[in-house]
Amino acid sequence: MTPKEIQGLKGFRDFFPEEFALRQHVFTAWRRVGARYGFAEYDGPPLESLDLYTKKSGDEIVGQLYHFVDKGGRPVALRPEMTPTFARMIASRASALPKPIRWFSIPQLFRYERPQRGRLREHFQLNMDIVGETDPLADAEIIAAAIDALRELGLDHTHIVARISDRQLLSAILNANEIPAAEHAIVFGALDKLEKEGPEAIRVLLQKAGLDSETSTRLLSLESASVEDLRAQYSEVEGVRVAADRVSTVISYLEAGGFGEYVRFDGSLVRGLAYYTGTVFEIWERSGKLRAVCGGGRYDDLLGALGGVHLPALGFGMGDVVLCELLKDLDLVPTEARRVEDYLICVTEAERAPALELARALRERGRRVTYDLRFRAVGKQLKAANQAGAARAIILGPDELARGVASVRDMTSGEVSERTLESLRKGDHH
């Protein structure tokens, strides 16, 4: 029935009430966790100067952006990520804000991805960041918050695992294996696919990159190696020792905080983005069927590069799309709260005015109230009450009103009782 010209754009979601309820369920859980960790919520504009993004990611990002020239001749873009806006806002108040800064946001982000099945062009993302602290306790804190943002939605350690490493650990190991710096990016790229494609596929990629079989095996074993294994294996390598100590400290804090079952060291973890300088982590559904639910790490140089404010920082992004798929798979989507508690029913049109007065009193007490918006037979009104999922129907008739009472029907049990209007208004004996 819908004419073609008024369809929504491909890759953009309509949130009908049912989908909106799930989105709101996720957002409120995230907000509760943000508050419990002492983080403050912020937001920025969805439209920013194009420069803000090319400055961080170079011109190649332009191919993925919704960008245009506005009527004032300014090149602008819909935000593809929050960090540049975050950096801009921090920079504008850097000296006034007490450190460490603990902020979170839930922006909608936009990318012009090639049309692909199930590939969206917008999504929402929880961003949490700490600015102004280099101590590994900050790294543990941000990872704990990410885990709790998922636990709050009903996920536990049987569903999810946080893989943790340190960006400098892998670099030091590649150096120790005498892989030239120029080839690190290729090796990083190959290892980044390990979780998704499995060791045999990656072995082929590493061999193509010119690594001998022995080196490839050593790198592939990183996925199952413990920090202690690497300390022993590379005991002579200063860079490995320093990074291994740091990642052990982060993990030990997480264990102390009760997150031991949720975290695992994984020396093969790469995280695509070049700007990480220390801890990196990703949270995955354990079976590995879905993409990562969350990823983040430490980016001590980025705020300086973006905003001219040299402050250490770390954070993560957690998208709503993979997460909501996961919640649906695991049957963790809550049934929607009852939209209507009280459905008011008039026996004759004369009860409309007292019904409106009662509605106001019930709503003042926070109850969710509705009623037919035109006069119909009581049977039809009761049917509408039932369809609306109301908890109770409050029936106002001329005889009852004369006695100052109403009939209250429990819509689940069908039980009917009489209540004074006074007690309904005030919520007594309920």
Added chain:
Amino acid sequence: MTPKEIQGLKGFRDFFPEEFALRQHVFTAWRRVGARYGFAEYDGPPLESLDLYTKKSGDEIVGQLYHFVDKGGRPVALRPEMTPTFARMIASRASALPKPIRWFSIPQLFRYERPQRGRLREHFQLNMDIVGETDPLADAEIIAAAIDALRELGLDHTHIVARISDRQLLSAILNANEIPAAEHAIVFGALDKLEKEGPEAIRVLLQKAGLDSETSTRLLSLESASVEDLRAQYSEVEGVRVAADRVSTVISYLEAGGFGEYVRFDGSLVRGLAYYTGTVFEIWERSGKLRAVCGGGRYDDLLGALGGVHLPALGFGMGDVVLCELLKDLDLVPTEARRVEDYLICVTEAERAPALELARALRERGRRVTYDLRFRAVGKQLKAANQAGAARAIILGPDELARGVASVRDMTSGEVSERTLESLRKGDHH
């Protein structure tokens, strides 16, 4: 300190935590009211096909839009209003949705307004709509919800008034005054400025439009006329009678619901938008210093024109900008909730692990907890607790830990007491 190239776009707001808190205060109040009226929340994409807007408002709207051609060659625009998206979504499920449909949304909207002081290019707007009901009770319901969306924020009848009329009433009166249909738009435009510019300025406009002094006086008197005045004055005019009956019914329902002090008939009310077909209303701060806080009405033909689904409908939009100015003027901005309840303090580094364990337990109980992210002297930690506005500091020292207790300092009174860790974890005796 901020380099010029990373400033935000003019007309777009950064929501630093303090501003975000006010925005969230308004949104949660709106959501509470939506729920109490049995409305379901929805959302659509901020980017839509340009057609969706030109179809409703003609090509002249393009001058006010953020629009561009996307990488797939589609003309698209950032949404300037929600109704077209609403119409599109309703149309796509029109037969499946039980009527009346009661939906609300809080979209961010975008207009490329000419740069002017204080003029924004984005704002948020509460949109509430009812679809599928022609009874005037629906009109009263939507106006009541709009008033309650403001009452929930602390505004009362001494601050605000809803001016109510009917679009067909004014048309019928112009006809009765033998003003040619071709000149109605000019007269509407002049009367629309009455509240803002006062009667003398409007008299000049009406005279320019060719109205004689007597007719002008009659039209200007509409602002203070009662429905009964108009019924008497135009007793022979069928159109006036029908519209006057309808608007009286709406107002009488609002009076029955307890909103009598909030509403006032105003026959001079126009509402700029051409698509209104019946009831129109605006809510104003009583002094009239600010623009209208809210406006809406019945648009029974619009869904048909936009989405091909012929259903009667009505609704309103309430923006956040004027409203927040008003809340600030009236000192109705709440002081921010305490961000941190418990600040954990370690006397030596050895208490870090037990502090992390305690933090987890406290957060599990929903408490807002934070602590220093690096080890410092106790005095500095206490100072940070104070700066963070914490309600209490929980101090963990080696001697206390050995006895299974901690010192708890009330940050307001300065009083210190000893509590067992067990009771802190479980929240007993609190």
